[in-house]
Amino acid sequence: MDIFKKLLLDRGPLGRHQNIEEGYFMFPKLEGEIAPRMKFRGKEVLTWSLNNYLGLANHPEVREADAQAAKDWGLGYPMGARMMSGNTDYHEQLERELADFVQKETAMLLNYGYQGICSIIDAIVDRKDVIVYDAESHASIVDGVRLHMGKRFVFPHNNMENLEKQLDRATRITNETGGGILVITEGVFGMSGNMGLLKEIVALRSEYDFRLLVDDAHGFGTMGPTGAGVGEAQGVQADIDLYFSTFAKSMASIGAFVAGDKEIIDYLKYNTRSQIFAKSVPMPLVIGALKRLELLRTKPELRDDLWKVVNALQEGFRANNFNIGTTNTPVTPVLLNGTVGEAANLAMDLRENYGIFCSVVIYPVVPKGTIILRIIPTAVHTLDDVEQTITAFNAIKKKLDDGYYKEQHLVEFSE
Ligand code: PMP
Numbered sequence: 384m385d386i387f388k389k390l391l392l393d394r395g396p397l398g399r400h401q402n403i404e405e406g407y408f409m410f411p412k413l414e415g416e417i418a419p420r421m422k423f424r425g426k427e428v429l430t431w432s433l434n435n436y437l438g439l440a441n442h443p444e445v446r447e448a449d450a451q452a453a454k455d456w457g458l459g460y461p462m463g464a465r466m467m468s469g470n471t472d473y474h475e476q477l478e479r480e481l482a483d484f485v486q487k488e489t490a491m492l493l494n495y496g497y498q499g500i501c502s503i504i505d506a507i508v509d510r511k512d513v514i515v516y517d518a519e520s521h522a523s524i525v526d527g528v529r530l531h532m533g534k535r536f537v538f539p540h541n542n543m544e545n546l547e548k549q550l551d552r553a554t555r556i557t558n559e560t561g562g563g564i565l566v567i568t569e570g571v572f573g574m575s576g577n578m579g580l581l582k583e584i585v586a587l588r589s590e591y592d593f594r595l596l597v598d599d600a601h602g603f604g605t606m607g608p609t610g611a612g613v614g615e616a617q618g619v620q621a622d623i624d625l626y627f628s629t630f631a632k633s634m635a636s637i638g639a640f641v642a643g644d645k646e647i648i649d650y651l652k653y654n655t656r657s658q659i660f661a662k663s664v665p666m667p668l669v670i671g672a673l674k675r676l677e678l679l680r681t682k683p684e685l686r687d688d689l690w691k692v693v694n695a696l697q698e699g700f701r702a703n704n705f706n707i708g709t710t711n712t713p714v715t716p717v718l719l720n721g722t723v724g725e726a727a728n729l730a731m732d733l734r735e736n737y738g739i740f741c742s743v744v745i746y747p748v749v750p751k752g753t754i755i756l757r758i759i760p761t762a763v764h765t766l767d768d769v770e771q772t773i774t775a776f777n778a779i780k781k782k783l784d785d786g787y788y789k790e791q792h793l794v795e796f797s798e
Contacts, residue, residue: 408730408743417441417635419764421740428740429768431758436605436713437685438763439675440635448674449667456666465492466652469663477669478640480676485603485611485628486620487642491651494664496629496639500598501527502657503627503641504567506650507596508533511562513553515546515593517579519572524598533562540572543583550591564592570599570606570613574744574757576710578602578613585622596625604633604679605713610686613712630668634675638664688762689713692769696760699773705780715758716744717776721783726754728788729779737775 406412413430414422417440421430439445461469474492482490493499504527508514512533516524519540528535534556536549546566553564568579584595599612607615612628614620625647629639641651652658678685693713700707706718721729723745730743733756744755758772782788 404727408727411740413740419761419768423734423740426735426738428734428738429771431739431741431760431764431772433761434601434632434759435635435761435763436601436633436689436759437635437679438688438761439633439678439685441763442678444678445635445671445674449671452667452670456670458665458667460666461663463663464659464661465663466659471666471669473666473669473673474664477673477676480673481640482642484609484676484680485626485642486615487626487644489645489648490640490642491648491655491658492664492669493639493641493655493658494661495637495657496600496627496631497523497526498657498661499629499639499641499655500524500627501530502655503596503625503651504528504565505530505656506654507594507625508565509562511557511560512565513556513562514565514567515549515553516567517541517569517572519574520567520569521573521598521600524567524569528567533560540575541577541580543580543587546584547587547590550587550593553593554591563594565596566593567596567598570597570602571712571714573601573714574716574748574755575708576712576714576716577708578606578617578711581614581619581623582617585619588622594624595622596627597623598627600627600629600632601712601714603628605686605689610679610683630672630675633679634672636668636671636675638668638672685762689760692760692762692764692766695766695769696758696772699769700776703773703777705776713760715760717756717758719754719756719780719783720752721754721788722752725783725788729754729783730756732782732788733775733779737778739772739775 411423417435419430420427461471463469478490478492482488500523508531510532514528514531514535516528516537517540518537536553538546538549557564566584570579602613604610606613611620614623625641625643627641630636697707697715700717708716708718726743726745733739742757744757749755
């Protein structure tokens with residue numbers, strides 16, 4: 384069979400919805416300056432779907448630094464991979480400052496989070512080693528694990544008892560192969576908002592021998608007394624062997640980094656294929672990241688502002704009997720029950736009639752019958768935004784409970 388024909392028969396779990404959803408739920412266009420209020424299809428919406436936690440995306444100092452760096456250096460500089468011709472003092476300065484910020488000896492800049500973490504996993508393990516990872520890990524971790532030629536064991540999300548079982552199995556295998564064990568988890572899980580149980584995982588070191596890699600994409604800049612992330616929040620930052628974060632969230636940019644002891648970061652510099660065989664991070668992004676990091680360090684009020692909104696929002700939802708799961712971070716999932724069709728009607732109603740834009744998560748990402756409206760608060764939202772949102776959610780929840788969205792099919796969706 385023609386390979387393209389086969390693809391087009393099905394289009395994949397998301398592509399299947401392309402004809403009815405594109406431009407609305409998939410690939411929507413949010414227009415205007417990045418802010419809590421933007422335009423969607425010509426109408427103003429209160430936006431809760433951008434990971435702009437600290438509001439840096441449109442911070443005047445950030446905009447200025449980005450523009451000036453683009454003017455001074457252009458987007459091309461430096462050309463080539465970091466190892467060959469793409470290194471600069473600025474890249475090294477950023478690495479030093481990132482390492483200091485997350486309380487590690489050294490850091491390595493990565494040109495994207497996704498490739499970066501895949502490739503780090505690939506660089507660390509060989510077929511004798513065993514990877515043990517959390518079942519709710521981000522796709523970039525899962526894809527890194529897929530590159531691994533040896534055994535991999537997954538433990539149910541945050542289930543420490545099961546993790547111990549997997550470590551037991553892994554230890555038996557590595558005793559035979561002579562390999563080691565890499566445990567991978569996240570600081571903050573982006574769907575549930577749960578923190579990874581880093582403290583508990585680290586405690587297992589008394590019985591098992593393993594190294595720990597933590598993806599703290601959502602925790603960097605938002606969690607811990609200085610914003611150094613979930614390790615800092617749980618008092619175990621020093622026990623994380625490799626600390627990873629992307630710039631795609633609090634830093635409101637592109638790029639990522641991994642930090643740890645100098646000798647292992649040196650190893651990664653020479654063995655991470657996504658960096659050796661790809662172009663270095665362009666100068667405006669490096670200089671822009673230095674500015675963002677300076678603001679993270681010097682403006683703790685940005686984090687305070689974020690948490691004021693987070694607390695008001697989460698307390699508001701709880702007080703109004705919404706189920707927001709077990710989040711203990713800014714990520715706020717509102718869990719509702721309904722079909723995919725109801726989810727679509729409800730989300731359209733929210734956007735069109737209540738002016739609220741948030742991500743809607745449905746089957747197959749969550750089990751059939753569950754709808755998650757995922758809210759990402761930021762430092763630039765206001766308490767009025769929170770109030771407007773709770774009021775709107777009360778209204779749509781009532782409609783959902785009354786079966787309103789069953790009949791009111793604004794769009795047709797296949798289950
Ligand atoms: N890890 C996690 C947990 C993420 O949420 C993301 C998505 N931003 C990535 C890795 C990938 O990062 P990037 O967008 O920089 O490729």
